[in-house]
Amino acid sequence: MRRPHHDLTPPCIGYRHRAWITGMVLSMLIPALSAASSAFQGEFIPFPQVVLHSHNQDAGATQQHGSSALVDFFYTAKYHDWRLLGEAVVSDDERELERFMVGRVTPGGTQAWLGRYHTALGQWNHKFHHGGYLQTSIHRPGIIEFEDDGGVIPAHATGITLAGDQEFNERIVGYTLEFGLGPGLGNQGQLVPFNLLDFSDGEHDLSVTAKLTSYSADDPFDDSGIFAGHIIIPSHAVNIREVKQTQLGAYTNYSIGPTLWRASGFYVVNALRLAGGADKDESFAYAYIQPEYTYNTIWTYYGRWEKSFGAKNDLYIQQVPSFIIERAMLGARYQMNGSQALKFELARLEQYSQHFNSVELQWSAALP
Amino acid sequence: MKHPFTALLLMLMLIGKISLANSDEFRRLVLVTDASSGITSLSNSETRRLFLGFPVVKGGHSLEAAINRSDPFLYQVFLQRVVYMSSSVYERHLLTNVIQLGGQRPQAYTDARALISVLRESPGTVSMLWESDAKANGNLIILGEVWHGNVE
Numbered sequence: 001m002r003r004p005h006h007d008l009t010p011p012c013i014g015y016r017h018r019a020w021i022t023g024m025v026l027s028m029l030i031p032a033l034s035a036a037s038s039a040f041q042g043e044f045i046p047f048p049q050v051v052l053h054s055h056n057q058d059a060g061a062t063q064q065h066g067s068s069a070l071v072d073f074f075y076t077a078k079y080h081d082w083r084l085l086g087e088a089v090v091s092d093d094e095r096e097l098e099r100f101m102v103g104r105v106t107p108g109g110t111q112a113w114l115g116r117y118h119t120a121l122g123q124w125n126h127k128f129h130h131g132g133y134l135q136t137s138i139h140r141p142g143i144i145e146f147e148d149d150g151g152v153i154p155a156h157a158t159g160i161t162l163a164g165d166q167e168f169n170e171r172i173v174g175y176t177l178e179f180g181l182g183p184g185l186g187n188q189g190q191l192v193p194f195n196l197l198d199f200s201d202g203e204h205d206l207s208v209t210a211k212l213t214s215y216s217a218d219d220p221f222d223d224s225g226i227f228a229g230h231i232i233i234p235s236h237a238v239n240i241r242e243v244k245q246t247q248l249g250a251y252t253n254y255s256i257g258p259t260l261w262r263a264s265g266f267y268v269v270n271a272l273r274l275a276g277g278a279d280k281d282e283s284f285a286y287a288y289i290q291p292e293y294t295y296n297t298i299w300t301y302y303g304r305w306e307k308s309f310g311a312k313n314d315l316y317i318q319q320v321p322s323f324i325i326e327r328a329m330l331g332a333r334y335q336m337n338g339s340q341a342l343k344f345e346l347a348r349l350e351q352y353s354q355h356f357n358s359v360e361l362q363w364s365a366a367l368p
Numbered sequence: 369m370k371h372p373f374t375a376l377l378l379m380l381m382l383i384g385k386i387s388l389a390n391s392d393e394f395r396r397l398v399l400v401t402d403a404s405s406g407i408t409s410l411s412n413s414e415t416r417r418l419f420l421g422f423p424v425v426k427g428g429h430s431l432e433a434a435i436n437r438s439d440p441f442l443y444q445v446f447l448q449r450v451v452y453m454s455s456s457v458y459e460r461h462l463l464t465n466v467i468q469l470g471g472q473r474p475q476a477y478t479d480a481r482a483l484i485s486v487l488r489e490s491p492g493t494v495s496m497l498w499e500s501d502a503k504a505n506g507n508l509i510i511l512g513e514v515w516h517g518n519v520e
Contacts, residue, residue, distance in 0.1 A: 042472070043466060043472050076466060078470060122424055127464055129468070131467055132458075134460060134463060134464050147398065192485035193384070218413045220422065297456060339460075366463050
């Protein structure tokens with residue numbers, strides 16, 4: 001008996017099915033590898049955080065007074081030189097597989113990865129990822145925010161990463177090269193990265209990033225770097241068809257006694273192809289400086305001044321109203337036992353075309 | 369003696385001082401690995417990089433760090449002399465490293481005997497031990513001294 005025609009069509013595999021399939025494959029693969037060899041090692045680290053905020057006025061999509069909770073589930077496995085990295089964020093308004101990478105790290109430190117990664121632009125993506133506890137401050141600088149938090153340059157892409165380092169006269173010089181599919185510009189006022197669990201989610205095009213870093217072999221914390229990237233951003237915004245964006249920048253971390261100075265500068269060029277067929281080239285700069293004073297092993301006092309130059313009138317930036325145009329912030333971080341921290345911040349910022357003041361308190365941790 | 373009470377007091381103070389001096393023990397903290405690894409030395413920067421979780425290759429071996437937390441004083445010396453940071457900052461750094469490079473943070477051992485057996489069974493694993501403990505285990509080789517001094 002012949003089966004009806006509609007039974008021969010491939011089943012539609014939706015988001016939940018893919019998530020289940022991925023979860024089942026992983027749950028079978030990991031114990032199998034574990035049993036296969038004692039060389040298999042793994043770590044599961046949840047990074048929970050809760051933020052309470054109060055603004056002196058209503059601003060955009062945010063509540064004037066409110067709270068948010070988020071858990072970043074991080075998993076990594078190692079089998080000889082092979083590595084697996086996974087990071088998924090679950091919050092009251094988000095469930096996203098942020099990173100999923102399979103790669104090889106040679107004993108000399110040369111790395112090759114395949115999967116969804118955090119781009120090498122700036123320094124926050126590779127130092128802190130989504131682990132809020134690891135950051136001194138509650139928020140990342142506006143220019144390097146994640147796409148769904150007002151980011152305007154790619155934080156996530158999916159493809160290949162190559163990285164490594166070499167020692168020259170007691171200085172380590174590191175490199176990172178990335179080729180992948182970057183985010184597209186959605187019609188909801190934010191960039192949309194490639195979704196590993198739903199390939200049909202948005203349009204995506206080439207994203208290329210390169211970074212060079214340098215630090216002393218004795219002190220890997222005082223590091224500096226330069227980076228550059230280029231991305232083609234397909235757009236679903238009403239008036240823009242496509243954006244070709246080029247990013248250039250540099251960062252440094254410099255310690256003087258108990259004070260660490262973090263600073264970075266970005267220059268971003270946006271070449272827009274408008275809906276009417278015309279072209280428009282725009283550019284803006286962004287800079288931040290963040291001193292962190294370690295008073296003792298418990299208290300760290302910090303501040304950050306960040307500001308964009310020429311971004312307000314950029315048509316592309318205007319599509320992302322949650323982008324932070326400028327912010328001045330003071331904060332204190334209280335380190336608790338058991339890898340927990342409390343952070344308190346006072347800020348004056350410009351976002352959603354408004355100036356407002358903000359008070360925030362965050363509890364964050366790395367478990368167990 | 370004209371002042372027997374003063375003499376007695378002096379004698380008691382002297383005995384007390386000798387007794388106090390005897391309660392201090394001279395100890396040496398050393399960097400060790402199993403002799404079969406073929407490694408004979410590690411520079412200060414290699415040691416620091418290793419315990420900060422960065423890849424270090426020596427004599428063809430990819431080295432693994434093992435943290436000795438069997439003795440709180442030893443761990444404090446390690447923090448001050450090797451990684452130059454507080455315990456919470458060090459743990460934060462190891463987290464930062466593992467979420468970037470993957471793999472696993474250096475394992476910490478609260479039992480010195482378990483640590484020594486790992487050192488013996490896994491050539492290329494490097495840790496810190498008191499010199500007396502290292503010398504009591506013939507298979508271990510001392511790669512360098514981290515600190516020496518009196519311990520109460």
